[in-house]
Amino acid sequence: MPSSNSLRWPYTTQLNFMAIVDTLIPSSVGIFNSGWRLQYGGVELSIWEYLLMSFDNLPTPLSNEVSQLLDLSALYTKKEHYHSPFFIYNPHLCKGIFSKLSRKDRLTAITRLDNLKIPLDILPIPYKNNPALLQITIDSLYQLTVFGYYSEWYGYGYTRYNPPSFRYLCTYPVTWSYTGYPGPSFAYRDFRGFLLNKSNLKSE
Amino acid sequence: MKRPDVIVIGSGGGGAVIAKELGELGLNVLMLEAGPWYGNINWPSPNIEKGGVCSSSPDDLDVNLFKESYNKLENNMNDLIAGKLRWGPANREHPPWNRSYQQRGFAWQISGVGGTTQHYLANSPRAFPSAINGKWPLTYRELIPFYEKVEDELPVEFAPTTSKEELFYFGAKKAGWKLINTLNVVSPGFRPQPNAIFLPNANLLNPAYSEKQLSWMEGCTLSGHCINGCPHGPSVSKIAKRSTNVSYVPAALNTGNVKIQPNTFSYQVVTENDPKEGVRAIGVKVRNTWTGERDELSADCIVVAAGAIETPRLWLNSSLPYNRWIGRGLVNHNMDMVTGVFNENELFPILGSNVISPFVGHTSGARLDYPGLGSIQINGVSPGLMASFTYAFSESGTEKSPHTHTSGKQGRVTGEELIELMADYQKSCSILIVTDDEVDRKNRVSTLPAQLDENGAIPSIHYTPTRMTQIKKRKLVKIASDILLQAGARKVIHSNWPSGLMIHIMSTMRMGYVVDQNSESYQVGRLFIADNSILTNGLGGANPTLTTQALAVRTAGKIYKKYF
Numbered sequence: 001m002p003s004s005n006s007l008r009w010p011y012t013t014q015l016n017f018m019a020i021v022d023t024l025i026p027s028s029v030g031i032f033n034s035g036w037r038l039q040y041g042g043v044e045l046s047i048w049e050y051l052l053m054s055f056d057n058l059p060t061p062l063s064n065e066v067s068q069l070l071d072l073s074a075l076y077t078k079k080e081h082y083h084s085p086f087f088i089y090n091p092h093l094c095k096g097i098f099s100k101l102s103r104k105d106r107l108t109a110i111t112r113l114d115n116l117k118i119p120l121d122i123l124p125i126p127y128k129n130n131p132a133l134l135q136i137t138i139d140s141l142y143q144l145t146v147f148g149y150y151s152e153w154y155g156y157g158y159t160r161y162n163p164p165s166f167r168y169l170c171t172y173p174v175t176w177s178y179t180g181y182p183g184p185s186f187a188y189r190d191f192r193g194f195l196l197n198k199s200n201l202k203s204e
Numbered sequence: 205m206k207r208p209d210v211i212v213i214g215s216g217g218g219g220a221v222i223a224k225e226l227g228e229l230g231l232n233v234l235m236l237e238a239g240p241w242y243g244n245i246n247w248p249s250p251n252i253e254k255g256g257v258c259s260s261s262p263d264d265l266d267v268n269l270f271k272e273s274y275n276k277l278e279n280n281m282n283d284l285i286a287g288k289l290r291w292g293p294a295n296r297e298h299p300p301w302n303r304s305y306q307q308r309g310f311a312w313q314i315s316g317v318g319g320t321t322q323h324y325l326a327n328s329p330r331a332f333p334s335a336i337n338g339k340w341p342l343t344y345r346e347l348i349p350f351y352e353k354v355e356d357e358l359p360v361e362f363a364p365t366t367s368k369e370e371l372f373y374f375g376a377k378k379a380g381w382k383l384i385n386t387l388n389v390v391s392p393g394f395r396p397q398p399n400a401i402f403l404p405n406a407n408l409l410n411p412a413y414s415e416k417q418l419s420w421m422e423g424c425t426l427s428g429h430c431i432n433g434c435p436h437g438p439s440v441s442k443i444a445k446r447s448t449n450v451s452y453v454p455a456a457l458n459t460g461n462v463k464i465q466p467n468t469f470s471y472q473v474v475t476e477n478d479p480k481e482g483v484r485a486i487g488v489k490v491r492n493t494w495t496g497e498r499d500e501l502s503a504d505c506i507v508v509a510a511g512a513i514e515t516p517r518l519w520l521n522s523s524l525p526y527n528r529w530i531g532r533g534l535v536n537h538n539m540d541m542v543t544g545v546f547n548e549n550e551l552f553p554i555l556g557s558n559v560i561s562p563f564v565g566h567t568s569g570a571r572l573d574y575p576g577l578g579s580i581q582i583n584g585v586s587p588g589l590m591a592s593f594t595y596a597f598s599e600s601g602t603e604k605s606p607h608t609h610t611s612g613k614q615g616r617v618t619g620e621e622l623i624e625l626m627a628d629y630q631k632s633c634s635i636l637i638v639t640d641d642e643v644d645r646k647n648r649v650s651t652l653p654a655q656l657d658e659n660g661a662i663p664s665i666h667y668t669p670t671r672m673t674q675i676k677k678r679k680l681v682k683i684a685s686d687i688l689l690q691a692g693a694r695k696v697i698h699s700n701w702p703s704g705l706m707i708h709i710m711s712t713m714r715m716g717y718v719v720d721q722n723s724e725s726y727q728v729g730r731l732f733i734a735d736n737s738i739l740t741n742g743l744g745g746a747n748p749t750l751t752t753q754a755l756a757v758r759t760a761g762k763i764y765k766k767y768f
Contacts, residue, residue: 023618023619024596024618024619024622025618025619025622025623026619026620028620028623030623030627039623053286054283054285054286057285057286057299058285058299058300059299059300059301059302059657103619107602107618110602111601111602114601114602115601132305132306132307132308133305135308135702136305136308136309136310139308139309139596139597139702142592142596142597142616142618143592143593143596143597144592145596146588146591146592146595146596146622147278147279147283147588147589147591147592147596148279148588149588149591150587150588150590150591150592150626151277151278151279151283151586151587151588151589152277152278152279152280152588153279163296163297164251164280164283164286164287164296164297165249165251165252165296165297167280169277175587176587178623178626178627179587179626179627179629179630180559180629180630181563181586181587181629182563184275184276184277184427184429184432185276185415185427185428185429185563186414186415186416186418186419186425186427186436187405187408187415187418187419187425187426187427187436188366188415188425188426188427188428188561188564188565189408189409189415189426190366190367190426190561190564190565191364191365191366191404191408191409191426192364192365192366192367192369192370193364193365194362194364194365194396195362195365195369195373195383195395195396195570196362196383196385196395196396197361197362198361198362200385201385201386201387
């Protein structure tokens with residue numbers, strides 16, 4: 001659950017970032033011959049916090065604006081769903097509604113932004129009428145979520161709130177076990193010879 | 205300090221080479237670098253405190269500090285926003301430096317001594333002769349002696365075979381391609397990557413040495429960390445992967461004539477109008493990235509090697525004379541990624557193993573070159589980078605693409621499908637697509653006066669691939685998919701990257717248009733350029749670093765001859 005360190009972000013922004021991460025990498029159960037195993041999702045492994053910190057470490061912090069984008073897109077998704085003729089966007093009342101959608105609808109809402117299927121002139125600054133930045137942001141949501149998840153991020157434990165130069169691995173990054181990555185290495189002995197070497201180049 | 209003969213702006217793939225060459229010729233060189241310096245006793249905590257001002261002695265290099273910084277953890281090293289290897293100031297609590305992109309994508313560049321070669325894969329092919337002859341103001345033959353010198357000094361060696369290369373060669377042969385036994389590529393075929401990486405340690409298979417012991421000896425240990433920053437070797441100058449911070453920088457310091465000043469952002473070239481020489485460069489205005497202090501430095505010649513985005517930015521922000529090709533003609537090899545996922549029973553007969561383990565060996569150890577189309581290159585990175593570039597980055601979106609065919613898939617992957625694919629990480633291998641990208645004047649780096657950072661107007665990047673470039677890319681994607689399928693892949697995923705991904709960034713200050721064949725500006729005397737921006741075109745799809753380095757060697761001789 002969110003710790004006191006998370007209080008720096010509005011609660012609805014946190015909910016929306018948890019919801020993105022849960023959409024892209026939910027927790028799941030793997031079935032094997034030997035039994036079953038729970039694979040933690042991005043929410044349990046604090047990837048949403050990595051995402052929030054990343055967006056706020058940009059030259060212009062953007063986590064709240066991204067959260068607003070998601071809410072707007074969620075409204076459009078809902079509107080389409082219910083064929084609602086009335087549509088009034090109130091940024092205060094609608095905060096966090098992205099997180100209330102089903103996973104499927106959340107993915108639809110993200111894809112709507114990705115495909116620019118939303119009026120660009122109603123978006124918050126700096127996204128207003130800036131389709132390239134909107135698409136770059138959606139790309140970053142995907143890329144940072146999976147990079148955070150499959151890298152050593154979770155292993156930083158309580159030091160993850162520290163500035164980057166003061167983080168230390170305090171626990172095993174459990175996602176390494178999901179991919180079979182052994183972590184950093186000194187050497188591998190998988191040397192299978194050379195197909196060519198410089199001395200046997202044809203004379204030129 | 206003594207007034208330098210030459211100031212070099214940027215210590216990356218080109219800057220470090222020209223600094224060393226000029227130092228060897230006896231000139232006094234000051235090399236300025238915007239980012240940090242890892243592995244130097246004057247900056248014991250390079251990301252935490254400002255440390256010293258400059259360093260000019262090889263005795264300042266400290267391999268223990270270097271290994272402490274380069275800890276091989278991908279989030280710590282490669283994160284584009286707050287990682288050690290990013291485009292930004294040394295202090296990681298500050299944001300990266302901003303760029304404005306006019307299309308989806310981003311530039312993957314690194315500040316710091318060694319520049320982007322800190323994370324490069326050390327792939328060092330020569331240009332394809334057909335991309336040079338008749339298209340550049342130089343001939344391929346004229347470049348050869350300079351290629352040979354750089355190949356000898358780095359050194360460049362053919363990559364050893366590990367599992368992923370073995371699989372690539374197997375698939376390529378089965379698909380009908382031939383081995384090309386050459387450095388001068390005139391016909392299509394596959395070959396090991398010519399890489400600027402030491403040969404493997406001769407004791408790598410000797411169980412008497414522990415893996416840790418091997419990592420303190422000379423020679424590549426096949427540990428697979430090229431992209432995360434290679435820290436393996438007995439001293440800074442003997443680190444296995446030959447980024448310029450461990451090759452040309454130590455060699456430059458060894459000349460006794462080169463001083464390097466990190467944490468120094470150059471934001472303006474100073475010129476004067478000389479009655480005899482006309483407009484000429486006489487100095488540089490700089491800003492310290494820790495203190496914000498500004499300074500003006502002067503020299504007899506200025507070499508700009510700030511990379512193909514910052515070099516045109518510097519020109520534009522310095523209000524140097526108009527030239528219709530400044531920042532114009534940007535090419536990026538319009539890259540893409542194709543990934544194969546294999547079954548154990550298909551791998552075993554080929555590899556004698558159930559897995560590929562893409563994280564083993566040179567990050568990229570094999571390639572197929574096709575003059576006229578470009579090249580494709582095997583690629584095996586740590587899992588966070590793999591997931592984020594292979595399965596999370598696409599122009600095709602997340603929905604099922606109409607181009608999907610039975611054996612393959614295009615676009616992003618999420619949820620359980622992603623989890624399953626990444627569970628097969630050890631049985632996956634990727635191929636990078638590097639397209640022979642056609643120069644188009646519309647593709648450019650410009651500046652937006654309204655968007656400023658502490659160093660002036662920020663660069664704005666426009667890139668749309670030409671129709672010909674797109675056709676070539678599609679052909680290369682098909683060749684790569686075919687090789688993976690021939691090797692037995694049960695599934696092939698085509699990422700379909702946005703075209704605006706900038707990894708090989710070239711040709712924004714083209715030779716023959718902005719600089720002459722000696723890399724000197726046509727319009728500003730004593731101003732030379734020594735980075736990827738002067739490449740007249742994208743070299744046919746060969747990785748640019750070696751050619752830039754060869755040109756830097758050549759330019760050093762020209763500077764010496766003309767002005768000293």
